Amino acid sequence: MNQFLIEKRNPILFPESAADFSKQLETLKTELKALMADNPEGKDFYLKTAVDVAVDLRSWLAEWVLVDLVKTEDITAASNNLLAFAKDFGAAEAAAEGEKEIEAIASSATKKLCDLNKEGKANTVWGHDYASGLTHSLRRGARWVTSNPCKIQLFKKDFPDYYQELIAEIKRENAGATPAVMAAQMFTKVCAISARALYPIFKATDKQYGFVCMQVDPRDIKDTDAMIKQVEFWYDAMKKELGVEEPNVVFKLPAVEAALEAARILLEKNYKLCMTLNFTVTQHLRFAEILSKGKKNGYLVLMGGQLDDQIAKELEAKGVENAKDIAKHGAEAVIRKSYRLLAEKGYKNLSIMTAAVRGPWHIQNSFAPVGGAPVLITTVTGKINQFDAEPTPFDSLMDQPIEEKYLEVLKTSDVFNKAICTPDEGLLTWENLYEYPPFVAFFTQFVAAYQEIEDDFK
Template sequence: MMAKHILEKLAETNPECEIWWDSSPLVYGTWRKKLLASAPEAKRAEWEAQLNRLFDPQTVAQTGEMGFRGVTTNPPLCLQALQDDPAFWAGRIAEVAAQMRNPTVEAVYWAVYLEVVRLGAEQIRAVWERSGGKYGYVSGQTDPRFVTDFDKMLTQGLELARLGPNVMVKIPGSKEGYDVIEELTARGISTNNTTSFTVPQYLACMSAVSRGLDRARAAGVDLGKWRSVITHMSARLGNIGDLKAEAELRGLSFTNEEITLGEMAVLKRAYRYGKANNHPSKMLQCSMRVTDEGGSASSLHIAAIAGSDMVYTCPPGYIAQLMAAEDRLPEFDAKAIDRDAPAELIERLRRIPYFRKAYDFDGMQPKEFVSFGAFAATATEFAAATRKTVDFVARVLEDMRADNAA
């Protein structure tokens, strides 16, 4: 009997849940090859079949089918694609620069990022076509350095949307970002709300989407292939923001499992609100972790919400961790999404201002989103990673100019 991948088992808990690939499709082949090279001999053939079912470009081209139902990318992940095939991208950067009247580093960088998104979208467009626009989207993100610049984000969002019908635009969870999401939605453009962690952000996103849909319908915009997802950056909420520091100052301590349950409580609250209000946006779970110690393993970031119809976007490293621990992971319970965290735990967590901001419906006002600990830390990290991508382009241009001068 064919062994199922752990993510295939998760997908079986709800036929409407979706497993996505969290990186460019362009790097999947190289990553797959490296993972199989390190696989236990007894599992290599099994893993190869599983990874082929998740994504095989030839199968996609021929049948329009793949195990992943979508893809998320961002400018930092673009660097992985460039580093995966530096010779190709050095040549492409040179071509892009040659076509520009004033090839500044920033202009070339953005054009190259658009190219990475475009090529990725083309690679899985057959999935989008076969599903009638339900699946097969590639999320392309506006520059993380401009999270409060409405005009810049809107301009870049429209550029991304023009790359192909299966490009979904990723916009950050700032006040200005939600204004952009409303505007893009009003034009029938699919969106992915990223850099988002809290119930107030998710409510702001749903409200922005609803306003945009009202405007689109009033203007007669075709919404037949429109989609919206709202990202919960789970482990980042509990581990890179202010939760632990604020807990320590109040004499409180939480285990890693309790922190994860708190993160999932935030996600479940937003998920249930959306369901209760029949909102068309889907919640998207990312930033998951695997705990593997003492002979047993778990990943509460997916196990605690099994049975939902959410999107799970999984980066290469996380998938590898799941596969390495597959024999020690418990079976998924399709009713997990309906279970709440212990009331006592939520009560203790709510003694922390940071958690109240994330969990309470009125925990923050939109103008506060960018100063929330997890948002500020993630935006800083993503901006730094984007600068590394820009520097990759800069070095290629420097080498090109040096060669021309020689």
């Protein structure tokens, strides 16, 4: 949530030229010296900013633009110069922590995955699944942010004072508005923090990445018109909040029947969409046909961890030994079948986005073959750190069959059978989706979290 850091690093990490890079570095040091002179109590904060930018220069943030403008040795020298600057003003401890982070980034398996993707040797990218703490992820190659009502609640928990400041700000700016409108504006305010940090990536990738996902009100899950209106409301709100004509936003709709028409209409209006609350091949195929007709890339979420959790719960109730280990192959089977069917149907501008990551195995399951559609992973800092500590091979297994010994047990699970079936097989219908355990688990959380945000304005 360090907006000061974002403001100071973006001109350095995303300069217009090598000369501009050098100029921005000197400007930063001059500004920090002046700030420390005017506000000695803030000295540690300002020096930490110098250290953070030094670390950013040695991270994946430099790969978007800087490495094409400035020699690697000059980037390293600039980083070392900022670390020396911090040390000269007495911030040796902060500089040492920065050097430690530089080493951690260099050995990060997640960063290595991004390196391979840039080299054309891998076909999987990833994003940050939280409303704060983005810098750690950007340094390891994250290229977007996802949000949902639960993430806004976690932001409230992490930053209670700032959350209250936002409530007061929203009430001033939206005097006379309903609590529902003001709750929607809380998403605008919180998501805009990430959107500002990501906007240079949005520009550097010709608007393909560098976006923040905003999820429509789950209480309107059966209301097509309400979904459309909220997307339009948020688009205009983000334009105003960010001060741009085209905000870097992707809108998350639930993969339910009412969203079929909402997705069609919104795509005609050129909005970028991501289908969430998605656990099954049936949902993927139903929405793939629609999203593939859009002019922009669309995304089909697979909330694999929640699917595996519910399969495990069902198998445990049946007395199956090692139910949790076997259940790990549930989402694995679903993503491989979906990926194959989407490729066979020739759908374009479409990627699966895996979510609810439980461990390195879910990341491994998401590695896409080079030459096919990319797969996106969205996850949190803890899971990235776990993957960095316990990396798996980067080879794609997407075309490999599930071992029969696991598949035999998985087929005893009603949750799994509904997840793996196609629309023609008819095991999962729009009506029984609302009773489907993985769907119910997340939907219930989303509704409660959104309602709490609205209650904050009553």
